[in-house]
Every structure is written in C-alpha cells, then in structure tokens.
Amino acid sequence: MIIVPCPHCGPRNSVDLRNCGEVVNRPNPDTATLTEWRTYLYLRENAAGWVSETWYCRAGCRRYFTIERNTVTNEIRDQS
C-alpha cells in the first residue's frame, strides 16, 4: 500500500487518488510545433529514483498536487 499525503485531506491510500505521472512541462499550445507537442504528450523519462509527480485526489478534495516519490522504494517526501 502506498500512503499519499494529500495537502488538503491528509494521508490517504493511493487507491483513493489517481497517479498522473511525472511532472512534464507543457509547451505553449499556440506556438509549439507538432513534434514538441507530441513529445510533451508521450515521451517520459520514467526514472528509477526520486521523481516529481502529479496526483489527483479523486475521492477527496478533487485537487491536483505535486509530491516527490522514489520510484524504486515508493517512499514519499515533501516537495518543499
């Protein structure tokens, strides 16, 4: 079980949330080339280690937030 600390709801089982994957910078949709846009959509670093990632608190406050998780141990630490 992975316990995710939602900044609004406190610690919750990860099944109550949705993992939206590593943080990727969205290019400006007005100026991005198709290649840049698709790179943003599909390509991922998929690193083994500490990763900044986005979660969506599906069954709680329904807000998005970012945390750091170690993808090898599933330990979580505060972004700050």
Added chain:
Amino acid sequence: MPQHAYKYSAAKLLRHGLTRGTWPRMWRQPEFKDTYDVVIIGGGLHGLATAYYLATEHGITNVAVLDKGYLGGGGSGRNTAIVRSNYLTPEGVAFYDRSLHLYNTMADDLNLNVMFSRRGHLTLAHTDSALRTMHWRAEVNKLQGIDSSVIDPSDVKKEAPSLDVSPNTRYPILGALFHPPGGTVRHDAVVWGYARAADHHGVHLHQQTEVLDILCEGGTGPEGKGPGGKVTGVRTSRGDISAPIVVNCTAGWASLISNMAGVPLPITTHPLQAAVTEPTKVFLPTVVVSGSLHVYVSQTDRGELVFGASVDPVGTYRVNGTLEFTEELAGHVLELMPGISKMRLMRQWSGLCDMTPDYSPVMGFTPVEGYLVDVGWGTYGFKAGPVSGETMARTIATGKTDEMIAPFNLSRFTEGDLVGEKGAAAVGH
C-alpha cells in the same frame, strides 16, 4: 541444431530416469570478450529469440546477450503464459498470428517440449460496448483468416461450464469473443529453449552482467549521445564492450537503458501481478478473460488456477504483492465462478511491464545509428516473443526495417500515427 548439440529424446529421458545421471548444462558459461558484432541487452525471451534468429537465420553468431540477473528473471519468467492472435488492428493481428505459428512448431524447432496447450481463449462481454468491440475484433480477425467469432452465453457455458452465465449476476455475461487457437505455453521452457539453441549456435549468454552505460559518438546530446550520433558499445559491470549494434530488450527497464543512449521512450513502468491457487481436479478447459471485471484465469495441467489482472495503477520499479490486488481479484473471480470460493491462493507475484500509450510495442531503428529497440511489450510480450526475435533479427541483418514491424517504429509518436490496441490488450494479455 548443429551436431554437437545434446539432443533431448524419449530414450534419453528414460535412460537418465533409470540411471539418475546428471543432465548436461543447457548452455555454456562463455568467456567475456571485449568486442561483438551485436550486443543484446536483456536476457528475456525477446533478447534470446533475437539472438537465436540472428544465428540460425542469418549466420550472425558473434553476438552477446547481457543480463544483469539471470535469464528469464524479468517478465519472461513471471507471465501467465497466454498466447493468442485475436487483436484489434490489422497490424497487430498479422504480427501476433505469425508468433502463434512459430509457437506451433517451437517444440520441434528448439528440441524442447514447450507444452503448447491450444485450449481456446474466451473474452467475456458484460456490456453492450464490450460486445461491440468484440464484433469489431471478430471481423478484423476473420478478414485476416483468424479463427475468432462472437458467441452467445449458452455457447459460453458449453466452452466453460463453471462460469455463471445467468442473467442474475451483478455483471451478466452477454456473450464472448471465442478464439480456439489461443492457449498457454510453458514460459520457462520457451526461455530455456531459445537460450540453449542460441548458445549451441555460438551466441554468448552473459548473466550477472549489468549494462551501466551506452557508449555513443557524434550525437547532439552530452557525451555524443542522442539523435544524429551512433553507438560504439556498452559499459558493463564486467568491463566495456565495443559493438556497432546494440539492441535494447529490457522491457520494464527499457527507459533506463534508452536514456543512456539519449533516446527517451514513450514508456512508463508499471507492475503487473498474478496469483495461483492450490491445485484441484482440472475443470476449466479454456482461458477466460473479463475486461469489465479486470481479471483473467486459466488452469494449469497440474490443476492450479492462474489469475491475472490489469497493471497496478501507480507506476514504479518496485515489485511487491499488494492486498488491493488480491482483494479485488478474489471478488471479481467469484462473480464469474462462485463455485471456487473455498479454494485457497498459494502464491502471488509481480513483474515489471513497459507500458506504451497505445498498447503497442516500440520496435526497430532509433535516431541513434546502431541502437535498436524491441520494447514497450507491456503485458503482452510473451506471445510476441518468437515473431519479435524473427523480425528484429531480420531488421538487424538486412539493415532495413522489417515490413511487419514498420508500424511499431518509435517515430509514430512524433508523427502522431499510433496503433491503438487498448481494446484488445488492456486486461487480456
């Protein structure tokens, strides 16, 4: 197999059984050379099959397969061994069907019993939309000469009498896609068969050899990596190897290897879990998959029920069993087969899967010359092992992308030309 190969036969089995003699090792422990024509990273089914076809079909034998652990220690030794070809896209169907053909003759070709059991494959529909996708799949399949059709609940009951097909369940069974040529194959035997045959043809299999870096020159990224450059070799835990061709067959670890060449992949790594029950008398003749219930089940020759599901929702490199999985699995399986509620689960395990956005693999050349990939196998790469090896070997030997794998090139993501297989591969592997 060449002359010096130790041939397995019924007579040898009898003799060994009577004399209790030791069997010869299946493959050698070769010397570690510092140069090869082809280096394959990953000693799973895909890496081994590629090496085998390079050696047997193309005479390219100066080949090393490197694995950081042991052969078959990744997904190849952890899967639920289901093979089938009733996919959704024409590209997918043609590809997986070729693999089934190779599985048909594999025991002879590799001189090892891989226990192919063509028991038939049922994908249940519990909703109108699922039934619609199944009709779509059946039509695509039939057009390509594949035995695949939609059957109604009474016929489902004939194929798998233990299923509850009554309309009174929470998710009544409305029909199923029936695919008689599908079945199961002994996964370890396939790994050992390819390893043994590749070894006999001169391929070097190096276990306990971890790739730490991919050496490149001329690329636009740091250290000459990245697009426009070319591969010169690999750095391993046992020293450097120079090689003009390096192939990434590392499935769940594929991104880590590819990043070493400066070629990011459209992949995230998720664990997939499976479980088996205690053995009982054989009562389930086919493989049964339920997309809506996120579960599939088959029974081994020994009588254990093998269960699987969709991948864990959180991407991670950590493989451990979770209670969420077991709980959900048990609930859903009992919806389908209420009669097995007293059976006990014996084991549960997990393996890493390299998931792509369109549920199709990533194969062939990349923007770095000499660096090829055969990855993105997600939860369906066991059935595809033989054809992947065959087509990757042909691509390497000819220097031209094999026609069959052209749709699966990495460039499809930047060109926006995806091959959507989610409808046929999300739960049933």
